[in-house]
Amino acid sequence: MSDINLTIDGQAVKAAPGTLVINAAKQVGIEIPSFCYYDGLQSVAACRMCLVEIEKTPKLQVACTTPVAEGMVVRTESPTVREARKGTIEFLLTNHPLDCPVCDKGGECELQDMTFRYGAGESRFVEQKLHVDEQQWSPVVFFDAPRCILCYRCVRVCDEGMGVNALGVINRGAHAEIAPNHFDHLECDECGMCIDICPVGALTSGMYRYKTRPWEMHHVGTICTHCSNGCKTTLGVRNNQIIRGNNRDQSGINGEFLCIKGRYAFDFVHSPERLQSPMLRKNGALEPVSWAEALSAVAQKLKEVKARGGKFAVIGSNHTTNEENYYLQKFAREALGTASIDHHRTGDVPTLLDALSGKTGALATTDDLYNRKAILVIGSDLSQQHPFLAFQIRANYRHHNAHIYTVTAGPVREQKQAVRSIMTIPGQELEDVESLRDQLKAEPELVIVFGDAIKGDGVHKLVAFGDSLGIPVKYVCLVDYSNSRGASDMGLSPRLGPGYRPVSEPGLAYDEILAAADLDVFWVVGANPLKQNALASEKAFVVVNEMFLTETALRADVVFPAASAYEKNGTVTNVCGEVQRLKAGLQVMGTKPDLEIIGLVSKEMGINIGIWTHDKVFDEIRTSVHGYNIPLPIVASGGAAQTTPVNGHVPASSRPDLIQSSRDTLFTSGSLGRYSKTLSSVLEAPGGLYSGERP
Amino acid sequence: MTFSPELEARFAKMLESYPPGRTRSAVVPMLLYAQDEVGHISHELIEEVARRCKVTPLQVDEVVGYYSMLHKKPQGKVHVQVCTNISCLIDGGEELFQHASKTLGIGNKETTPDGQFSLEEVECIGACSWAPAIQMNYDFHHHVTPEKLDKLIDELRRKQ
Amino acid sequence: MLYNDPHPLEVKIVTKRFGLPNSASLDTYLATDGFKAFFKAMEMTPEQIIEEVKLSALRGRGGAGFPAGLKWSFVPRNSPLPKYVIINADESEPGTCKDRLLMENDPHQLLEGILIAGRAIGAHKGYIYIRGEYRYLIEAMDRAISEAYARGYLGKNIQDTGFDFDIYTHSGAGAYECGEETALLDSIEGKRGIPRMKPPFPAVVGAWQAPTLINNVETLSAVPAIIRDGAAAFAALGPPKNGGTRMICLSGHINKPGVYELPVGFNLLRMIYEVGGGMRNGKKLKAVVPGGSSCPLLKAEECDIPMDFDTLAKVKSMLGSGGTVVLDEDTCMVRFALRIMKFYAHESCGWCIPCREGTTWLKKMLQRFHDGGGQKSDIPLIGELSKNMLGRTFCALGDAAAMPTISIVEKFPEDFEAHLNGRPCPYAHAAEPVFA
């Protein structure tokens, strides 16, 4: 259909049919003030702020629901319009407390801005205001009714955006109020989307309230360190303290989305249990020592074991940066001369890459989940395990009417929107997928999202199934943590080097390492293998880079206090293979990034495996890891660039028996979650995986 | 929760009267009829109606505060509703309300300590041409004077 | 039951059975031309029925006065979803008490009207949305419906015509806003009565997303007579484009308040002085609310007019729902305006800012004013704030609150002046903060 021509404030505007006047105006830089309109959510036309004059219509019209029409003449700044706006703001302020200086939203409040720009100087309201006490609805969500302007953004984002529907409106008229789903409290995802979207200080977060004023923080855009979805989060930092996380500027792959972990679970950083000094085992007990002492103890031991041809093994992290992972495997392979390096594998990425060998564009991006016409989810409770991917799919359904299919072992939120859902029995996923064949064949295109239920040969079968549909199919192999994908791509693997290059002499895999009774040195970087396993080798000298005294750290001979992702620079690769940049927001006294720790140890050992600054290592990754030759400016400017790490046969069996998701829910996050006060405070609320909707 | 057999029968019929899958439509009438039987709308009742109509308790709670005939607080056995809207106002409705308040010893939306009467000033009840009008529970009384009101209340008191 | 005596000037079309013994029974109905129109309609095509209703110049009796036939024609012929007829029996406009009588005294006339409407738009289900306070009418309608089912006038293959139709009652629970047709739709779907965005209009996307015809009780009650006796006869009763009769609910300071069926276009002064028996106690006429509380008031000298939709529009008021409230010289217009605003503040659904906050502000201000705390600057402010609502709210309730208020401050400034400087109400109404 051809564009529609209209005039807004004397400017000629071209807009696609169906465009709302408010958006047509935005195209030419005219901002029509609005409270209730919110891009991507259904219009409610409730605030009446966006009234404009449209020639040949007697009454003012709301720009947020009126579509453009050929020859339409719109005025957004006529005296009548301005007077109407002023009137609306005056009405709004009648019941609104006028104590901006003590309001949590002061300085970031849309009502404050609008009043400043369009409002009247003095209020003519001399009557008594309604008063209602502030309420706490959950550890995360507080509500102050008198500040609420009833724009219904929170209600809509929770319903449409989150699919939770935990907020509603009670009472009538001036007594109308937003209310939580359990009379006086909330049981929900605790994502804070409602708080984030609230234009005023009505909904506030337990984490941030009254801790600071917005202008007293500096803001650092980085990537959430919890799950593999790779949401951008902007940390508000003051005095080396993270005060809040949000993504108000909507940059990054996730727009404004963040789940509870990305928005609030940064608090592990400031946990009193955080390790802030190296520890050395002396007389059987771990004691704090200086960095110099710890580094030299480790270097001595490593040199000594290496000299006598002892046995090394390394387990790397799903949370550390690509640079750290790359550097770690290089250190293991080149400095220690071992191929026994692995990480906790949570999804069968290598087999998928192998199965897709020869295909291009077969790996889906997070954007594909929002834009492709059909999505098949296999074996994952996405809303619990992959909140952002679930959000994308929900939005795809709402905005594009995407067809969603689910094959899961229990009820999942996605079923509400699915055209077909199959409850499967673990192990039988592929058979059930087969029964969708005819329906899927009729789709124009498909994205298949699969969890650890499909691995090894199953992945080959799945791709063969996809091929047989005769439509373009893309895949997402779900993995658990913020850089699980990077760990795999960077070669934290006994059989595959960076970029899935085969290694000539394979080392020990995860289980073999733990079972090797003759291990001399065991170095664990940012992982907790001893939580569920025992270490067979009693004599092993154990080095652990950690933030906390985990089960593994307790077995260590030396513990290096590691910096968290929020304290370092580098890159991570999300579940869809999108590379994004981490930016240090603060420093925690006594800690060092793992990259530096490894660098210092090798220096102490007198071995040179290259400079350990993150940008130098990234340069090396770009040249030596297949697919990581991504455009620098995109990453440097905080964007996401997708990699395709290999396009060819991956020459190693993936050991499907080692692949296991840790089944974190919305409110757990491996070790990190244990040290997040926020996550532990909401722990009683969540259902486990596949428990469907909570009441 | 279970209700009287008559009410259960009504609810069964009610749920069937709407198009398939539209049981939510029964929420408002179900709440009103249930309230008539059990006295007020408790959280338990909200959850019960939610279950029967296949909606969330919040979706029921949203409705309760919206409709002025639905009450979360227990009402008197006889709920006296005095219209003071325009036609009644100019024919003594407001004075009638003041009088009812004095006679019963309670204010607007209050209940007598013995739980027998509650009083509410209400909007037009559709009896404007026979003003001033009141409703006692669902019974209409037209052309009500203070004397007539006292008599009505007296009779009810004696019955109880 | 009837609550007032009929008047000889009445023209009995929809009330013709009122006062007959057992007027609500199906037998009485059948004995007095009942269901003749239905059988006639079954012989007509849907288009012919709609044409006939158009020709009758029947306009909506619920308030807006929209031409009924035209509305019927908006319902799409073909729809993948079943269509519905919804009868608006929410009757909540202050001053209005007529639908009540129609359902109480002649329920089968309404049922027949619904059947004809259903036939015309191709619907097979009808829902009568009755305000919760009218419990006895829900029971009365349920009785009539059961009777009609038992005798084959509802249900499958009605009277062997091959036409199926089901009718149900649905209870409201106290909300004026649910009389607004789209809020009514949300309400019947079990939600808060919040109005919907238009377009789409209910005729296209209505109840449960399906095409829906919404008409007032009186509107549909007039349909059997139109089909039975012909559109021309009905149209001829009123001025052009204003067919038939209206049930006028006369209330206020007159000798014989009551509901009377009068031809559309009947002179307002004659209503008051002839039908209504004149002003009570020989007082002077001060003002009239012509058609329910939403209508701008008329001053005494504006009252010599025919009561039809178009004439009232010309004098910037409305015929509304037929609630004609007559005020005498002793009426305090500040108190009257206050009561109107209390009503709208209480009934505002709260969805949009200007209505929710505007009505509350004005209520508080008028209360203070009436209590003697008024200032001169409040007088223009009342008008200004009302105008800040007018035409800017989501639905017509905001306008309904603004319009009478604007007319009262404009037409009766002296009543406001008289309350200034802490003076008590000159009409001797004590300050009574009642409606908290």
Ligand SMILES: Cc1cc2nc3c(=O)[nH]c(=O)nc-3n(C[C@H](O)[C@H](O)[C@H](O)COP(=O)(O)O)c2cc1C
């Ligand atoms: C605030 C408001 C309240 C209304 N209340 C009623 C009502 O109680 N009864 C009614 O029939 N129409 C009422 N209406 C009018 C309806 O919206 C609608 O126009 C009418 O039901 C259509 O039927 P009709 O064309 O037969 O009049 C109301 C409108 C508004 C804006």
Ligand code: SF4
């Ligand atoms: S925190 Fe998230 S899930 Fe909970 S009410 Fe707010 S938007 Fe809904």
Ligand code: SF4
């Ligand atoms: S709480 Fe905030 S977002 Fe929700 S309706 Fe009120 S002002 Fe809007």
Ligand code: SF4
């Ligand atoms: S979805 Fe994952 S990446 Fe995004 S905020 Fe939540 S935990 Fe962090």
Ligand code: SF4
């Ligand atoms: S005008 Fe606005 S607040 Fe008032 S009843 Fe209509 S939608 Fe509700």
Ligand code: FES
């Ligand atoms: S932005 Fe249009 S009405 Fe709120």
Ligand code: FES
């Ligand atoms: S105004 Fe009292 S019944 Fe209508």
